[in-house]
Amino acid sequence: DAGVIQSPRHEVTEMGQEVTLRCKPISGHNSLFWYRQTMMRGLELLIYFNNNVPIDDSGMPEDRFSAKMPNASFSTLKIQPSEPRDSAVYFCASTWGTGQPQHFGDGTRLSIL
Amino acid sequence: AQSVTQLGSHVSVSEGALVLLRCNYSSSVPPYLFWYVQYPNQGLQLLLKYTTGATLVKGINGFEAEFKKSETSFHLTKPSAHMSDAAEYFCAVSDHDAGKSTFGDGTTLTVKP
Numbered sequence: 001d002a003g004v005i006q007s008p009r010h011e012v013t014e015m016g017q018e019v020t021l022r023c024k025p026i027s028g029h030n031s032l033f034w035y036r037q038t039m040m041r042g043l044e045l046l047i048y049f050n051n052n053v054p055i056d057d058s059g060m061p062e063d064r065f066s067a068k069m070p071n072a073s074f075s076t077l078k079i080q081p082s083e084p085r086d087s088a089v090y091f092c093a094s095t096w097g098t099g100q101p102q103h104f105g106d107g108t109r110l111s112i113l
Numbered sequence: 114a115q116s117v118t119q120l121g122s123h124v125s126v127s128e129g130a131l132v133l134l135r136c137n138y139s140s141s142v143p144p145y146l147f148w149y150v151q152y153p154n155q156g157l158q159l160l161l162k163y164t165t166g167a168t169l170v171k172g173i174n175g176f177e178a179e180f181k182k183s184e185t186s187f188h189l190t191k192p193s194a195h196m197s198d199a200a201e202y203f204c205a206v207s208d209h210d211a212g213k214s215t216f217g218d219g220t221t222l223t224v225k226p
Contacts, residue, residue, distance in 0.1 A: 004156070042216055042217075042218050042219065043157075043203065043216040043219075044216075045213050045214070048213070056213055058213075059213070091156050091157070093156065093157070100145070100147055100159070100162065100205070100207060100214055101157075101159070102158075102159045103156075103158075103159075104155075104156025104157045104158065105156050106154065106155050106156050107154075107155075107156055
Protein backbone atom coordinates (compact mmCIF):
# COMPACT_ATOMS: atom_id res chain seq x y z
CA ASP A 1 0.00 0.00 0.00
CA ALA A 2 1.26 3.48 -0.80
CA GLY A 3 1.69 5.59 2.30
CA VAL A 4 1.47 9.35 2.62
CA ILE A 5 3.54 10.79 -0.19
CA GLN A 6 5.30 14.10 0.15
CA SER A 7 7.28 16.05 -2.38
CA PRO A 8 9.89 17.25 -2.66
CA ARG A 9 11.94 15.35 -0.07
CA HIS A 10 14.47 18.14 0.08
CA GLU A 11 14.22 21.80 -0.87
CA VAL A 12 16.92 24.42 -0.68
CA THR A 13 16.06 27.93 -1.73
CA GLU A 14 16.93 31.51 -1.06
CA MET A 15 14.98 33.72 1.29
CA GLY A 16 12.19 35.62 -0.34
CA GLN A 17 11.34 32.80 -2.73
CA GLU A 18 8.00 31.06 -2.76
CA VAL A 19 8.04 27.48 -1.52
CA THR A 20 5.33 24.92 -2.20
CA LEU A 21 5.21 21.59 -0.40
CA ARG A 22 2.93 18.86 -1.63
CA CYS A 23 1.16 15.96 -0.02
CA LYS A 24 -0.88 13.02 -1.22
CA PRO A 25 -2.69 11.34 1.67
CA ILE A 26 -3.49 7.66 1.87
CA SER A 27 -6.46 6.85 -0.32
CA GLY A 28 -9.68 6.84 1.69
CA HIS A 29 -8.33 8.94 4.52
CA ASN A 30 -10.41 12.04 5.13
CA SER A 31 -8.27 13.94 7.63
CA LEU A 32 -4.98 15.54 6.70
CA PHE A 33 -2.45 17.25 8.94
CA TRP A 34 0.58 19.47 8.33
CA TYR A 35 3.31 19.54 10.99
CA ARG A 36 6.63 21.31 11.32
CA GLN A 37 9.56 19.80 13.23
CA THR A 38 12.57 21.77 14.45
CA MET A 39 15.17 21.19 17.11
CA MET A 40 14.11 24.31 18.97
CA ARG A 41 10.34 23.86 19.02
CA GLY A 42 9.91 20.15 18.42
CA LEU A 43 6.84 18.97 16.52
CA GLU A 44 4.12 21.55 15.93
CA LEU A 45 0.74 21.12 14.27
CA LEU A 46 0.28 23.82 11.66
CA ILE A 47 -3.14 22.99 10.26
CA TYR A 48 -5.48 20.10 9.81
CA PHE A 49 -8.28 19.39 7.37
CA ASN A 50 -11.28 17.13 7.61
CA ASN A 51 -13.16 16.30 4.41
CA ASN A 52 -11.04 18.92 2.62
CA VAL A 53 -12.14 21.68 4.99
CA PRO A 54 -9.62 23.42 7.27
CA ILE A 55 -10.69 22.71 10.85
CA ASP A 56 -7.90 24.27 12.88
CA ASP A 57 -5.25 26.56 11.45
CA SER A 58 -4.25 28.18 14.72
CA GLY A 59 -0.78 26.72 14.40
CA MET A 60 -0.01 28.48 11.13
CA PRO A 61 2.80 30.85 12.08
CA GLU A 62 1.78 33.91 10.11
CA ASP A 63 0.22 35.12 6.92
CA ARG A 64 3.22 34.00 4.91
CA PHE A 65 1.96 30.44 5.35
CA SER A 66 -1.08 29.09 3.55
CA ALA A 67 -2.47 25.61 3.02
CA LYS A 68 -5.05 24.25 0.63
CA MET A 69 -6.76 20.98 0.03
CA PRO A 70 -8.56 21.22 -3.32
CA ASN A 71 -9.58 17.55 -3.26
CA ALA A 72 -9.35 14.46 -1.13
CA SER A 73 -6.09 13.30 -2.66
CA PHE A 74 -3.94 16.41 -2.64
CA SER A 75 -2.83 19.21 -0.35
CA THR A 76 -0.26 21.99 -0.53
CA LEU A 77 1.52 24.08 2.04
CA LYS A 78 2.88 27.33 0.67
CA ILE A 79 5.31 29.80 2.18
CA GLN A 80 5.60 33.18 0.51
CA PRO A 81 7.96 34.88 1.04
CA SER A 82 10.21 32.35 2.72
CA GLU A 83 12.61 33.27 5.53
CA PRO A 84 15.59 31.41 7.05
CA ARG A 85 13.59 30.74 10.25
CA ASP A 86 11.20 28.64 8.18
CA SER A 87 13.92 26.03 7.78
CA ALA A 88 12.56 22.79 9.23
CA VAL A 89 11.23 19.39 8.34
CA TYR A 90 7.61 19.59 7.30
CA PHE A 91 5.45 16.49 7.68
CA CYS A 92 2.10 15.66 6.22
CA ALA A 93 -0.04 13.02 7.90
CA SER A 94 -3.44 11.49 7.27
CA THR A 95 -6.01 9.35 8.99
CA TRP A 96 -9.57 8.11 8.63
CA GLY A 97 -12.13 9.94 10.73
CA THR A 98 -11.34 12.72 13.13
CA GLY A 99 -8.74 10.99 15.25
CA GLN A 100 -5.06 11.66 15.66
CA PRO A 101 -2.90 10.97 12.62
CA GLN A 102 -1.74 7.42 12.21
CA HIS A 103 0.31 7.70 9.08
CA PHE A 104 2.96 10.29 8.38
CA GLY A 105 4.88 10.97 5.21
CA ASP A 106 8.66 10.94 5.25
CA GLY A 107 8.75 14.73 5.34
CA THR A 108 10.20 17.58 3.32
CA ARG A 109 13.47 18.95 4.63
CA LEU A 110 13.36 22.66 3.85
CA SER A 111 16.41 24.92 4.02
CA ILE A 112 16.03 28.64 3.43
CA LEU A 113 19.34 30.36 2.83
CA ALA B 114 -3.62 24.07 28.49
CA GLN B 115 -1.90 20.76 28.10
CA SER B 116 1.72 19.75 28.29
CA VAL B 117 3.87 16.67 28.08
CA THR B 118 7.19 15.97 29.76
CA GLN B 119 9.33 13.11 28.58
CA LEU B 120 11.91 12.31 31.22
CA GLY B 121 15.25 11.56 29.66
CA SER B 122 16.07 12.77 26.18
CA HIS B 123 18.29 9.72 25.68
CA VAL B 124 17.80 6.18 26.96
CA SER B 125 20.22 3.35 26.30
CA VAL B 126 19.46 -0.32 26.93
CA SER B 127 21.05 -3.62 26.01
CA GLU B 128 19.39 -5.92 23.54
CA GLY B 129 16.95 -8.13 25.42
CA ALA B 130 16.59 -5.72 28.34
CA LEU B 131 13.43 -3.97 29.46
CA VAL B 132 12.59 -0.73 27.70
CA LEU B 133 10.99 2.00 29.83
CA LEU B 134 10.32 5.43 28.35
CA ARG B 135 8.71 7.91 30.69
CA CYS B 136 5.95 10.38 29.92
CA ASN B 137 4.11 12.66 32.30
CA TYR B 138 1.30 14.91 31.18
CA SER B 139 -0.67 17.86 32.40
CA SER B 140 -4.27 18.32 31.35
CA SER B 141 -7.29 20.09 32.80
CA VAL B 142 -9.65 17.57 31.22
CA PRO B 143 -9.49 13.79 30.81
CA PRO B 144 -6.62 13.29 28.40
CA TYR B 145 -6.17 11.29 25.29
CA LEU B 146 -2.60 10.00 25.19
CA PHE B 147 -0.45 8.73 22.35
CA TRP B 148 2.97 7.29 21.68
CA TYR B 149 4.67 7.63 18.32
CA VAL B 150 7.96 6.25 16.97
CA GLN B 151 10.17 8.02 14.45
CA TYR B 152 12.96 6.24 12.61
CA PRO B 153 15.75 8.31 11.04
CA ASN B 154 14.66 10.32 8.03
CA GLN B 155 11.10 9.10 8.32
CA GLY B 156 7.81 10.40 9.60
CA LEU B 157 6.15 9.39 12.83
CA GLN B 158 4.24 6.18 13.24
CA LEU B 159 1.51 5.71 15.81
CA LEU B 160 2.49 2.99 18.31
CA LEU B 161 -0.54 3.09 20.57
CA LYS B 162 -3.13 5.36 22.09
CA TYR B 163 -5.27 5.67 25.18
CA THR B 164 -8.69 7.26 24.89
CA THR B 165 -11.01 5.71 27.47
CA GLY B 166 -11.53 2.32 29.05
CA ALA B 167 -8.74 -0.10 29.83
CA THR B 168 -5.75 1.70 31.23
CA LEU B 169 -3.21 -0.80 29.90
CA VAL B 170 -2.90 -0.27 26.18
CA LYS B 171 -1.10 -2.63 23.84
CA GLY B 172 0.41 -1.36 20.63
CA ILE B 173 2.48 -2.52 17.73
CA ASN B 174 5.95 -4.05 17.88
CA GLY B 175 5.37 -5.44 21.38
CA PHE B 176 5.06 -2.07 23.10
CA GLU B 177 2.50 -1.24 25.73
CA ALA B 178 1.71 1.72 27.97
CA GLU B 179 -0.29 2.19 31.13
CA PHE B 180 -2.37 5.24 31.91
CA LYS B 181 -2.04 6.16 35.58
CA LYS B 182 -4.28 9.07 36.42
CA SER B 183 -3.02 9.41 39.98
CA GLU B 184 0.53 9.79 38.72
CA THR B 185 -0.41 11.69 35.52
CA SER B 186 1.80 9.28 33.67
CA PHE B 187 1.71 7.23 30.48
CA HIS B 188 5.01 5.35 30.41
CA LEU B 189 5.91 3.17 27.44
CA THR B 190 7.40 -0.27 28.02
CA LYS B 191 8.61 -3.30 26.12
CA PRO B 192 9.82 -6.42 27.93
CA SER B 193 12.73 -7.17 25.64
CA ALA B 194 14.50 -4.63 23.47
CA HIS B 195 15.44 -5.43 19.91
CA MET B 196 18.01 -3.65 17.79
CA SER B 197 15.25 -2.52 15.48
CA ASP B 198 13.63 -0.56 18.33
CA ALA B 199 16.36 2.07 18.14
CA ALA B 200 14.52 5.26 17.21
CA GLU B 201 13.05 8.42 18.65
CA TYR B 202 9.84 8.12 20.62
CA PHE B 203 7.30 10.87 21.17
CA CYS B 204 4.53 11.07 23.72
CA ALA B 205 1.55 13.31 22.92
CA VAL B 206 -1.58 14.49 24.74
CA SER B 207 -4.85 15.80 23.40
CA ASP B 208 -8.08 16.84 25.06
CA HIS B 209 -9.97 14.67 22.59
CA ASP B 210 -9.18 12.16 19.93
CA ALA B 211 -9.25 14.65 17.11
CA GLY B 212 -7.01 17.31 15.79
CA LYS B 213 -4.63 19.27 17.89
CA SER B 214 -2.28 17.51 20.28
CA THR B 215 0.80 18.57 22.21
CA PHE B 216 3.96 16.55 21.69
CA GLY B 217 6.79 15.96 24.08
CA ASP B 218 10.38 16.71 23.11
CA GLY B 219 11.09 13.08 22.32
CA THR B 220 13.31 10.35 23.75
CA THR B 221 16.02 8.76 21.66
CA LEU B 222 16.31 5.06 22.37
CA THR B 223 19.64 3.36 21.71
CA VAL B 224 19.87 -0.42 21.82
CA LYS B 225 23.30 -1.90 22.46
CA PRO B 226 24.20 -5.36 21.19
